[in-house]
Amino acid sequence: MPLTYRVPEPDELEAFMRPVLRGFGDPAPEPHTLDDERVLWEPARSIGALDGDDWVGGTGAFTMDLTLPGGAAVAAAGVTMVGVASTHKRRGILTELMRRQLDDVAAGPEPVAILTASESVIYGRFGYGLATRGVRQRLAVGHARFRPDAPVAGGRLRVMTIDEARAALPEVYERIRPARPGWVRRSPAWWETHVFLDRPDRRDGASALYVLAHHDDRGAVDGWATFRVVEAWPDRLPASRVVAREVAAVDDAVQLALWRGLVDVDLSVEVDALHVAVDDPLPWAVADPRRVRTSELTDWLWLRILDVAAALGPRRWGGAGEVVLEVVDPFRPASGGRFVVAADPDGSGTVTPSEAPADLVLGAEELGALALGGVPPTTLARAGRITEERPGALAVADTLFRAERAPHCATMF
Structure with a gap:
């Protein structure tokens, strides 16, 4: 029987998600798992493969936007729910999806698609x-002495409900995001679903979620840290x-104030931050x-x-x-x-189609890697992934694609 492809109906979430959930080791999801996915799901943005009446693969997307260097944002399709049943591998299903x-994305208003990958080898092709x-980043609490010249923020720290x-938090996040x-x-x-609900089966044996907030001198929240505590008492210590x-x-002063607050959590010997920006100031402070x-340098977006x-262009x-x-x-x-990418000294510029001879030749994968200034x-x-056709063009491109801050994304989707 040939495979068919279609958009799922809103009442088909459980069947549509089955190949994905099984692939992530969850063959019989709890009802609340499906309830949480249903809150997030945009059915019209999903497409799946069927073998007869059985869903055997699928993908979906969230309506999002992405911050570019300089603070502008572009509409983005946040690709998610990607999976193919193990019984139907190597049949071209993922490629077709x-x-x-x-x-579909290209036909709409979003010039980019983004994702966080379960396996880093999949999506380059x-x-x-x-x-x-x-x-x-893991910091030993007993040795967490900050330099005297490290920035110190005013205001105060407080544990929030x-x-x-x-x-x-959402309003502060939007202040920081540009x-x-x-x-x-x-x-x-x-x-x-990802922060405030704090379901016990998502804690990996740790405590409930703490939210440590920093308030400025006027009392407004200007930063936060979410954390859990993994309790241990070896030899009653x-x-x-x-x-x-x-x-x-x-800003960095508030960031370091939050690190100081994490270090001061009672009865702890280590602060273990799972996914930190590569230019975080902590190691230098x-x-x-x-x-x-510092370990586990890993891909994310x-x-x-x-x-x-x-x-x-923006x-x-x-x-x-x-x-x-x-x-x-x-x-x-x-x-x-x-x-042709053309920019002025102030960083403003244009990107326009051109018939001029190429200075650099690169693939779509390479352009995606360059776009936010991450490399x-x-x-x-040097890795053989861009060809310089005009001598000196790489040096110009290095200047153009440079960003003031290292790109970072802490949102899983």
Whole structure:
């Protein structure tokens, strides 16, 4: 029987999600798992494969937007719910789902698609580039002495209730977001299901969620850290671990105030932050940087550009210059072509189609990696992934694609 592809009906969530949930080790999801997914789900943005009456693969998307260098945001399709049943691997199902989905996105107002990948080897062949990364940072509490020249914020720290956090955090997040390339808009449903609901079966044996907030001198919240405590008492000695899920602030002084607050959690020996921006100031603000163990540099946000001019035109560039890019896009040729990037010293610029000779030749995957400033073009060229046709063009491109801050995304979807 041939496979068929269609958009699921709103009442087909459980059957549609079955291949994905099984792939993630959940063959019999609890009712609340499906209830949470139903709150987030946008059925019309999903497409699945059927073998007869059985769903055997699918993908979906959330309506989001993505922050670019300089603070502008572009509409983005947040790809999610991707999976193919193990019984139907290597039959081209994922390729067909990706092709149909990208065609649908390209036909709408979103010039980019983004995702967080379960496996980093999958999405490059569909034109997604590794756009943001993060690190794990572990700080030994007994050695967490800050340098005397480290910034100190005014105001105060306070542990919030979940209801207080529900009222305050989304607004603070939006205040912070323009300063960080790679941050995405979080819907109210995302905040509720991924932060505030705090279901016990998602705690991995740790405590309920704490929300540590920083208030400025006027009493307004300007940063927060969400964390759990993994309790331990070897030989009746306190040795708990503070597991920080997110640390976010309007500036570095507040960021460091939150780190200080995490260090001061009673009965703990370590602060373990699972996904921190690669340019976080903590290792440079402590007296003994070796005690900040940085590990697990890993990919996070993958970016697929469908309309080069619309995706990159609003971003701020790293300096003046002009370069002609030839984007080779085998998976979706309509999204490729030649484009001239021209920028002024103030970082404003344009991206327009061009018939001029190419200065640099690169793939769609490489352009996605460059878009937020996470890697210099020269580095990709050294890896054999960009070809320089005009001598000196790579140096110009390095300047253009540079961002003031390292891109980072802490939102899982």
